[in-house]
Amino acid sequence: MNMTDAFYEYGRRDQVFEFLKPVQSPMLDVAKGYILYLEDISVSFDGFKAINDLNLYIKEGELRCIIGPNGAGKTTMMDIITGKTRPDSGSAWFGQSINLLNMSEPEIAQAGIGRKFQKPTVFEQLSVFSNLELSMSGAKGVFATLTARLTGEQKDQIDQVLTQIGLLDQRWLDAGSLSHGQKQWLEIGMLLMQNPKLLLVDEPVAGMTHQEMDRTGELLTSLAGQHSIVLVEHDMDFVRSLAKQVTVLHQGSVLAEGSMEQVQQDPRVVEVYLGE
Numbered sequence: 001m002n003m004t005d006a007f008y009e010y011g012r013r014d015q016v017f018e019f020l021k022p023v024q025s026p027m028l029d030v031a032k033g034y035i036l037y038l039e040d041i042s043v044s045f046d047g048f049k050a051i052n053d054l055n056l057y058i059k060e061g062e063l064r065c066i067i068g069p070n071g072a073g074k075t076t077m078m079d080i081i082t083g084k085t086r087p088d089s090g091s092a093w094f095g096q097s098i099n100l101l102n103m104s105e106p107e108i109a110q111a112g113i114g115r116k117f118q119k120p121t122v123f124e125q126l127s128v129f130s131n132l133e134l135s136m137s138g139a140k141g142v143f144a145t146l147t148a149r150l151t152g153e154q155k156d157q158i159d160q161v162l163t164q165i166g167l168l169d170q171r172w173l174d175a176g177s178l179s180h181g182q183k184q185w186l187e188i189g190m191l192l193m194q195n196p197k198l199l200l201v202d203e204p205v206a207g208m209t210h211q212e213m214d215r216t217g218e219l220l221t222s223l224a225g226q227h228s229i230v231l232v233e234h235d236m237d238f239v240r241s242l243a244k245q246v247t248v249l250h251q252g253s254v255l256a257e258g259s260m261e262q263v264q265q266d267p268r269v270v271e272v273y274l275g276e
């Protein structure tokens with residue numbers, strides 16, 4: 001074996017020392033059709049109840065839109081699901097057997113819950129391809145990842161994600177040269193590289209053009225089914241265009257649930273939110 005081959009062999013990413021392998025969480029069990037159960041959740045900050053007896057159930061494969069006025073508790077709810085904030089009471093289960101309240105943030109991510117924050121955080125100096133490569137499950141740091149040889153399966157996964165996010169033609173461009181909308185799609189692609197079962201997406205269309213919004217709607221709709229998606233969004237036109245189930249949060253609780261048409265006609269929703 002020559003030096004180059006030895007170097008690549010050492011860097012092979014399909015072989016990991018046993019002691020480096022992450023601890024596997026229990027298997028995700030969605031036999032009853034639900035992927036997320038939030039029950040009777042409450043959390044207070046300095047005596048103020050940001051989440052108040054919240055109950056939310058997400059079906060496997062569904063795309064659920066969460067709307068609500070500023071301060072309704074949307075971000076806090078996402079923080080509880082990802083383990084960033086611990087509730088004072090209640091329960092949070094990922095499928096029927098994974099108790100999220102017993103897990104750390106990395107363990108929750110490892111179990112299959114991915115989060116996309118509002119602002120894109122891609123590596124601007126690296127190509128679109130390298131950004132996806134670095135996000136692959138099990139990637140072990142920038143140098144090790146970029147010098148390791150990709151397996152055919154891994155290349156296929158990157159190509160598949162590039163196609164899904166519509167950036168196949170931009171694969172060798174620096175991420176920094178992409179439009180705002182394209183950066184958002186790349187970041188969604190980076191999440192997809194980790195094969196999450198549940199995607200939490202925070203205001204993806206803020207600052208996008210109408211065309212980019214349409215494309216984002218198509219992307220999220222195409223991901224539902226294989227993934228479950230909880231989408232927090234302020235843009236009512238975008239939520240309406242998705243034509244999915246909507247949950248309205250208000251003062252840390254669910255105020256209404258149904259189609260956009262249904263919740264729009266609910267006088268309580270009109271009063272606290274849509275009538276503003």
Ligand SMILES: Nc1ncnc2c1ncn2[C@@H]1O[C@H](COP(=O)(O)OP(=O)(O)OP(=O)(O)O)[C@@H](O)[C@H]1O
Binds near residue numbers: 075
């Ligand atoms: N760490 C914290 N310490 C104190 N108060 C907090 C903290 N996090 C959230 N809050 C308060 O809890 C309430 C809910 O906030 P949250 O950010 O969850 O609402 P939101 O629905 O996401 O609002 P927005 O639409 O403006 O993002 C707000 O009144 C907020 O000020």
